[in-house]
Amino acid sequence: MKMLASALALSVALVSPAIAQDLAITGATVATGDGSEPIQDATVVVRGGRVVAAGSGVAVPAGVPVIDGTGKWVTPGLFSAVTDLGLWDVGAVEESDDREAEASPFSASLDMSVAINPASQHILVSRMGGVTRATVIGQPGSSIFSGQGAIIDLGEDPDTVTRARAFQFINLDETGARLAGGSRTAAHALLRNALREARDYGNRSGIAGTASRPEAVRTGDDLPIDPRMVDNETQRGEDVLLTRFDAAALVPVANGSQPLYVQVDRAADIRAVLALKNEFPQLDLVLVGVHEGWLVASDIAAAGVPAVAFALDDLPVAFEELAATQSNIGRMKDAGVTVAIGPFTDDFQPRFAPQFAGNLVGLQKVPGATGLTWGEAFAAITSVPAKIAGMEGQAGVLAPGAHGDVVIWDGDPLELSSAPERVWIDGVEQPLDNHQSALRNRYRDLDRSELPKAYDW
Amino acid sequence: MRFAARAALLACAAAAVSACAADQTGTQSASAAPPVSNPYPSTYAPYPDRPTALVGATVFDGLGGEMRNATVLFENGRITGVGDASLGVPAGYDQIDGTGKYVTPGVIDIHSHLGDYPSPDVGAHSDGNEATSPTTPEVWAEHSVWPQDPGFSRALSNGGVTSLQILPGSANLMGGRSVTLKNVPALTVQGMKFPGAPYGLKMACGENPKRVYGGKGQAPSTRMGNFAVNRQTWIDAQAYDGTDRDLAKETLKAVLDGEIKIHNHCYRADEMALVIDMAKEFGYTVSTFHHAVESYKIGDLLRENDICSAVWADWWGFKMEAYDGILENAALIQNAGACVVIHSDDQDGIQRLNQEAAKAQAAGRRIGIDISDAAVIGWITHNPAKAMGIADETGSLEIGKAADVVLWNGDPLSVYSRPEKVWIDGALMFDANDPKRRPVSDFELGQPGAGDVK
Numbered sequence: 001m002k003m004l005a006s007a008l009a010l011s012v013a014l015v016s017p018a019i020a021q022d023l024a025i026t027g028a029t030v031a032t033g034d035g036s037e038p039i040q041d042a043t044v045v046v047r048g049g050r051v052v053a054a055g056s057g058v059a060v061p062a063g064v065p066v067i068d069g070t071g072k073w074v075t076p077g078l079f080s081a082v083t084d085l086g087l088w089d090v091g092a093v094e095e096s097d098d099r100e101a102e103a104s105p106f107s108a109s110l111d112m113s114v115a116i117n118p119a120s121q122h123i124l125v126s127r128m129g130g131v132t133r134a135t136v137i138g139q140p141g142s143s144i145f146s147g148q149g150a151i152i153d154l155g156e157d158p159d160t161v162t163r164a165r166a167f168q169f170i171n172l173d174e175t176g177a178r179l180a181g182g183s184r185t186a187a188h189a190l191l192r193n194a195l196r197e198a199r200d201y202g203n204r205s206g207i208a209g210t211a212s213r214p215e216a217v218r219t220g221d222d223l224p225i226d227p228r229m230v231d232n233e234t235q236r237g238e239d240v241l242l243t244r245f246d247a248a249a250l251v252p253v254a255n256g257s258q259p260l261y262v263q264v265d266r267a268a269d270i271r272a273v274l275a276l277k278n279e280f281p282q283l284d285l286v287l288v289g290v291h292e293g294w295l296v297a298s299d300i301a302a303a304g305v306p307a308v309a310f311a312l313d314d315l316p317v318a319f320e321e322l323a324a325t326q327s328n329i330g331r332m333k334d335a336g337v338t339v340a341i342g343p344f345t346d347d348f349q350p351r352f353a354p355q356f357a358g359n360l361v362g363l364q365k366v367p368g369a370t371g372l373t374w375g376e377a378f379a380a381i382t383s384v385p386a387k388i389a390g391m392e393g394q395a396g397v398l399a400p401g402a403h404g405d406v407v408i409w410d411g412d413p414l415e416l417s418s419a420p421e422r423v424w425i426d427g428v429e430q431p432l433d434n435h436q437s438a439l440r441n442r443y444r445d446l447d448r449s450e451l452p453k454a455y456d457w
Numbered sequence: 458m459r460f461a462a463r464a465a466l467l468a469c470a471a472a473a474v475s476a477c478a479a480d481q482t483g484t485q486s487a488s489a490a491p492p493v494s495n496p497y498p499s500t501y502a503p504y505p506d507r508p509t510a511l512v513g514a515t516v517f518d519g520l521g522g523e524m525r526n527a528t529v530l531f532e533n534g535r536i537t538g539v540g541d542a543s544l545g546v547p548a549g550y551d552q553i554d555g556t557g558k559y560v561t562p563g564v565i566d567i568h569s570h571l572g573d574y575p576s577p578d579v580g581a582h583s584d585g586n587e588a589t590s591p592t593t594p595e596v597w598a599e600h601s602v603w604p605q606d607p608g609f610s611r612a613l614s615n616g617g618v619t620s621l622q623i624l625p626g627s628a629n630l631m632g633g634r635s636v637t638l639k640n641v642p643a644l645t646v647q648g649m650k651f652p653g654a655p656y657g658l659k660m661a662c663g664e665n666p667k668r669v670y671g672g673k674g675q676a677p678s679t680r681m682g683n684f685a686v687n688r689q690t691w692i693d694a695q696a697y698d699g700t701d702r703d704l705a706k707e708t709l710k711a712v713l714d715g716e717i718k719i720h721n722h723c724y725r726a727d728e729m730a731l732v733i734d735m736a737k738e739f740g741y742t743v744s745t746f747h748h749a750v751e752s753y754k755i756g757d758l759l760r761e762n763d764i765c766s767a768v769w770a771d772w773w774g775f776k777m778e779a780y781d782g783i784l785e786n787a788a789l790i791q792n793a794g795a796c797v798v799i800h801s802d803d804q805d806g807i808q809r810l811n812q813e814a815a816k817a818q819a820a821g822r823r824i825g826i827d828i829s830d831a832a833v834i835g836w837i838t839h840n841p842a843k844a845m846g847i848a849d850e851t852g853s854l855e856i857g858k859a860a861d862v863v864l865w866n867g868d869p870l871s872v873y874s875r876p877e878k879v880w881i882d883g884a885l886m887f888d889a890n891d892p893k894r895r896p897v898s899d900f901e902l903g904q905p906g907a908g909d910v911k
Contacts, residue, residue: 092664092776122774267905295905314615314911315576315607315804316901323906326615347775355812358872365866366875367890368910410823416815416872419823436773436783443753443789444824453754 018157020049020404020427024060028069031413032398033076033382037375044074046404049427054398067408067422075378075413077132077154077405077425079396080350081308081385082261082288082343085123085134085152086116086160091346099345102141108194108253109245110147112136113164118157122349124434127154129351130413130420132405133162133386133395137169137261139345144176144187145169145194148249149261151389153405155425166389167259168250172273173289174320176263184269190241195280197242198250205248256282259390261308263288266320267295274303286388288343291321294328297335306338306388311356329360329380330370340385353381358414377414497599499650501639503882508532510546511864514555519562519838519853523831529560531860534883539854553878559869561834562854563619563640563861563881566612566807567720567767567841568747568800572623572638572646573598575606576804577900586626587633591670591677592690594658595704596633598623602646608804610896611911613640614887615808617863617876620651620852622845624659624747627722628669630677630687632659634708635720637845641881642896655846657744658712660687662723662732663778684731691739718744718846720767724778726754733762745844747800749790750782756793765796765844769806770813770820787814787836788821791828798844799836810837815870830870859883 023046030042032054043058044051052061060066089096098115101107116136117123126134137149148165171179172187180187236244252258260283262273270293277283287293287307293300300307309329316322332339341357344350357380363371372380379396386396395403404427411418423430442456509531516527518539530538530550538544546552573585584601587593602623612618618640625632635657638649663680671678677686694709711717719736723729723746736743745765746752750773752759752766759766768790773782787797799814801807811834818833842852851859860883867874879887888894892908901907 090774090777090780125773292905312805312808314611314808316904316906317576317578317804319577319579322901322904323909325906325909325911327910347772349771349773352771355816355872359809359812362871362873362875365873366910368892414872416812416870417819417822419819435780439781440783440785440824443783446754446757446793 018428020046021429022047022064023067023424023427024064025067025069025072025074025406025408026060028072028074028408030054030398031073031075031375031378033379033396034399035375035379035383037373038073042074044398044406046406046424046427049404051398051400051402051404051406053400069408072421073409073411073413073418074398075130075407075409076382076396076398076402077407077423078130078350078353078381079383079386079389079391080126080131080134080342080344080353080381081340081388082149082345083126083134083136083350084138084345085126085136085154085350086118086120087112087136087138088122089120098138100139100141100146104142106243107141107143107246108145108147108168109243109249110138111165112138112147113150113161116150116152116160118160121435123154123160125436126350127156127423127430128420128432128434128437129349130407130409130423131350131353132407132423132425133391133403134344134350135166135385135389137167137345140171140175140179142179144171144180144190145246145250146171148258151391153403153425154430155428156430165252165258167261167286168253169261169263169288171263172269173263173265174318188272191276192279194242194246194250195254197240197247198254201236201244201247202251202254205251254280254282256284259284259286261286261288265289265291265318267292267323269320270296271299274299274305277303290332291324291328293337293339294325294331295323297332297337300332301336306340307332308340308342308385308388310343311341312359326359326363327370330363330372333372333376334370338384338388339380340388341380342385354414354418355416357381358416361414374414497597497647497650499652500645500647501641501643501650501652503534504641504884504886506531506534506860506880506883506885508547508550509860509880509883510550510552511555511560511862512546512552513542514558514560514864515868516560516854517831517834517869518855519835520855521829521832521835523829527560529854529862531862531880531883534860536854536856536858536860538856553864555864557867558877559865559867559874560854561617561863561865561869562838562852563863563879564617564810564837565841565845565852566618566621566801566810567745567798567844568802569612569621569623569807570626570802571608571612571621571804571807572602572604572606573625574804575603576608586628588626588628588669591629591666591675591686592631592705593625593629593633594631594706594708596625597636598625598633598659599636599646599650602636602638602649604643604646604649605898605900607898607901608807609640609642610898611804612807613879614889614895614911615875616810617865617869617879618807618810619861619863619879619881620842620847621807622657622720624657624720627659627661627665630661630666630683631690631709632661634717635659637847639881641886642898651847651850653850655716655718656708656711657718657720657845658708660719660721662721662728663725664776665722680728684735687735688738691735695739712741713739715741718844720745720747722747724748724750726751729755730758733758733764744846745798748779748802750779750786752795753783753786753789756790756795759790759795760793763796765798765840766790767798767800767841767844768817769802770799770816784817784820785824785826787817788824788826788828791832792821792826796840796844797836798840800841811869811874812872815872818870830868833870
């Protein structure tokens with residue numbers, strides 16, 4: 001016991017979090033992330049790790065250190081919707097890659113939060129690009145369900161996961177159809193069966209929020225207990241397809257307490273996903289991918305289902321994306337869909353978000369295309385993805401009470417020439433160095449005359 | 458029509474390479490060696506053009522020159538004048554107001570698989586890697602190009618791409634011959650072939666060949682195996698006297714004779730250095746290292762050997778060879794005095810080569826390497842043209858060059874800009890203001906989204 005206590009003390013000492021600093025940035029161009037246009041000569045104040053105020057005419061409270069933001073832009077940190085941050089090192093090095101579990105007997109129960117590595121270069125590189133929060137999901141391996149995603153912050157501390165098991169992810173696109181056995185019909189049958197098995201399992205297992213047990217008392221942003229932990233019942237029906245873990249993991253999806261992110265592209269497939277709400281009214285859906293969303297934009301808007309959509313794909317790379325266009329997001333937005341730019345997985349790195357958003361602004365000058373205003377485009381990589389992740393007003397926005405995630409840029413953040421200069425997460429200033437910056441520093445000159453480059457660090 | 462024929466002749470003369478000469482002489486000896494060196498000749502002819510004056514724009518000439526409020530003239534498919542506002546507009550020229558806009562040479566992608574890996578990306582279309590033998594110099598990329606790939610039109614309308622090199626993929630040490638295309642819609646690949654452009658040979662270092670063939674339990678399964686197979690193949694090619702036709706050795710002999718350019722997929726600095734030695738061992742030169750993410754470590758070596766680096770701005774992390782990729786790569790290469798090309802290897806990236814160049818420029822600026830906008834435009838125009846052997850014909854705005862021209866609706870190094878008009882050999886092939894001046898491939902016709910602005 002004594003040993004345990006000292007071990008705990010040691011670990012606390014090692015991981016003691018940096019203390020949030022109060023700060024104010026004045027004289028900057030401030031984009032609050034809420035969809036509004038940038039404000040000239042504005043001020044941002046952060047105290048105790050939270051935003052206190054942002055805008056013009058904001059007074060700096062006495063005692064708060066001031067940073068001169070003249071000539072700079074100040075924004076909330078970027079919120080990247082649907083990333084694979086922290087789950088892999090090198091794509092072609094299988095051992096380093098926890099995104100996919102092709103040979104696993106489990107699917108829906110896979111919990112990304114246990115694998116996320118806060119020291120991953122992908123997190124460090126993204127942080128250098130101004131990304132401060134993200135949702136994380138794996139890739140489908142053995143099933144249409146790729147598992148339970150997490151919400152993370154990208155701060156330099158081990159406390160990365162803000163919310164584990166924040167949502168379930170399912171592929172109902174061509175990939176899902178192949179994984180389910182070869183067709184879209186198989187994917188839909190598998191999904192319906194899974195939800196019914198989950199409902200049935202939930203009803204017998206004593207999981208909170210099901211018929212056998214009332215809703216758990218929630219105290220705020222606490223996590224409900226992992227349903228897998230409460231059940232020792234092994235007796236189940238004879239024709240079940242899901243493992244007990246997977247069935248348990250889908251209980252919160254079936255009862256609507258955990259959002260279901262659905263990867264889907266073709267217009268007809270999107271309609272089929274929206275129609276699931278007729279059968280399973282409690283489903284809390286989010287569409288992901290959505291290449292042909294613009295063709296069914298009014299349906300998506302009417303269903304009140306948000307979307308995380310590709311920004312720039314405009315080729316019929318698959319038959320399910322024949323109508324792909326860079327105007328997709330703009331047209332959905334105009335139809336009333338809550339739409340964020342994403343997903344950012346694999347080679348679509350989260351730090352590319354500003355370039356994607358900037359391109360949608362550029363579309364405004366192209367006859368026949370539908371783009372976004374600057375404010376809308378910036379919101380699509382900050383406040384909107386935060387809202388979709390259930391953090392509306394908490395992240396991706398410079399509003400009183402929001403996390404103190406602040407980025408100072410050397411210019412318009414959506415422009416190709418600009419980059420973050422300083423980044424804070426929860427009011428803690430973050431290091432912006434990584435493997436790439438160290439290589440850059442080493443090879444800034446090619447002088448190898450005194451000693452090999454290996455001594456240059 | 459008359460103009461078109463004349464321009465095509467000009468193109469052949471200007472490029473002055475062996476493939477053109479073969480048009481006239483090849484048939485004489487068709488029944489015996491030497492073989493017809495140009496058996497699939499270009500049938501490309503420029504489309505009808507009008508004498509055009511672009512007036513008042515900022516002009517980047519592709520060679521590092523920048524002029525504000527400039528005038529660019531072209532007629533009969535050729536640039537006829539580039540100068541300041543004092544350059545008069547000749548009678549009969551259509552005058553286009555370029556105020557607030559920018560003019561550059563047509564963008565050139567040195568590394569594309571459009572047509573060989575077209576959209577839709579389905580197995581039936583997978584024609585880019587003849588992954589059945591580690592060396593396949595006998596295959597020609599042009600025999601795989603599907604001219605109906607919708608990717609060509611997106612590269613034109615969003616990227617201002619007027620010429621592009623289609624390479625075989627990187628599964629093989631020697632993947633086959635490349636083909637250089639004019640980015641015009643055509644029913645046949647011959648209708649797109651850049652007249653007189655030299656062939657390239659695609660080679661690949663490192664992980665891909667050893668993975669593909671090692672996975673089959675055959676050589677090469679290691680990097681040393683890669684070199685052993687390459688060297689033996691070159692030794693065999695050196696011994697080839699051309700008596701009996703051998704497609705593979707014909708290509709390799711043409712490399713050794715300096716007629717075919719080497720485009721070598723190679724990420725790592727140490728491997729590039731080994732390839733440079735191998736090229737010296739067998740007496741050929743490397744035009745360009747593609748995907749050269751570690752060129753920044755050996756900018757001096759690349760400068761000394763006059764080898765271009767074709768790079769992305771910021772691809773990283775997808776394989777071990779790419780793990781040391783940094784944003785400052787292009788700027789550091791340029792700073793070392795070596796040749797930079799921004800390439801795509803991607804049907805999406807080819808639509809934004811200008812933006813990739815801008816990102817790479819900005820990364821350099823942040824570490825104190827200030828490269829002018831005009832020089833950066835050269836990364837996607839003149840430098841690829843030079844590396845592909847077509848710089849006598851395109852890649853810069855100079856009198857006599859092909860009128861491959863992009864009018865941008867704003868600064869091409871800004872994320873907010875797009876091509877407004879694109880001319881190829883003086884013919885207006887894209888106009889953002891004219892919905893009909895936008896190609897729709899056969900595949901897209903009658904499908905959802907056909908003819909959309911994309």
